[in-house]
Amino acid sequence: MKIATFNINGVKARLPRLKEWLEETRPAIACLQEIKSQEDAFPAKEFEALGYRALVCGQKGFNGVAILVDEKAGYSLNEVQRGLGIDGPKEDEGEQARYLEADVTDPDGASTRIVDIYLPNGNPQPGPKFDYKIAWMARLRERMQAIWQEEVPAAVLGDYNVIPEDDDVWSPKAMASDALMRPESRAAYARLLGDGWTDAVRTLNPRGGVWTFWDYQSGAWPRDHGFRIDHILLSPQLADRLQAVGVDREHRGREKASDHAPVWAILRS
Template structure:
């Protein structure tokens, strides 16, 4: 048996709820990590999610940001929310739970534009704080999946046109260095592992016909601890969902792990 762990930046859970419920019904991931839910905690559609067979933990924020972890038929057990290291950071960008014998963290990493500037500085310090937390998880030697919208294009093979994105925070050397430090710590980029030549996109902008022209890039990732990577069976992108009516500008990304009994 396998467990499918997925991530999906929904770009507003209220606006995209029909698409989200459609995706959950059609693909039935065991765990779904959502970003940019863009709602306060009391506005989260818990009843609709539960009617679809999922229980959830969420960390909301009015109008922007916000993350959630959904589990099919099981209640995720919250481990923590937010990253240590900056008491003034009130953004809802990090949520960590135990579910199905896994440690699952859902992240929405800061975009960082414009470069240079305080938003880019915040991005880099946030990545440092994330690395600290991921090192703590690694030390626990648990099967862990740290997944979500990392807002980092790892290599030039992960974007339709490196020149078009060269000035963007997603592709700056500092952003990429922080990403590769995570891999150097022992985390496995599942989608990158299975697609070494690149060319796999997870985001297409709403502007300039990006979807129709396939002008996309890869910023939604799943990083696996060694204990989870040993159980990795497959990974992929649910690309078709980007082309549906009133779709998010991201598409779901997933990994499949052998279950403990499997």
């Protein structure tokens, strides 16, 4: 079973690139972030034409997550939870569309809990946006601990907006003051791993040097000035089945591409 995460940076703006990626790589489950679309405006029929069913937690113009499953291959999904019950950094913003959880059933009838997240960026820091990021990560940890207690095979995929280690970035010095590398952000991510979740990409690339994001500015892509912020965390039941991981870097170089590349993992049956 191939699962993947892709911050698409606007589902409508990147629709041709997203459809290309789905057709060329055919993940069974694809978690999208930063769709920047409300549910009723999400182009679900475009994906249905490819054989995918979509579950969407949207927000107009910002944020938003969606889970696509390959219905043509026999996968189905049922929503478990949307949102973590935590408001944004301003009192009048309410909860942002950053969390979507579903049970996905494979063609053999086995179920996997899939959690799609778009973690707050946290910049500028210090300030309310960074405080929100850390609070959101604490609430995420609580939810992940609850899932752990259910003892279900589970994967938490998405844009974590955390660079976990120095070898996850082209230049630690260049990013040292960014919220993505703040000690508080790294410590919150490390606590998830300490709870027993497995970082799939790190497990099969222990020396680091794997990027998933290249900024549009300063020639980051042609200079390969990237870093890793898109992660796949696996429960023990899925970590034991981990067979391969990868980043579809080539898709970042296409015309009008997202600034992220898709990240995927293959799990044995």
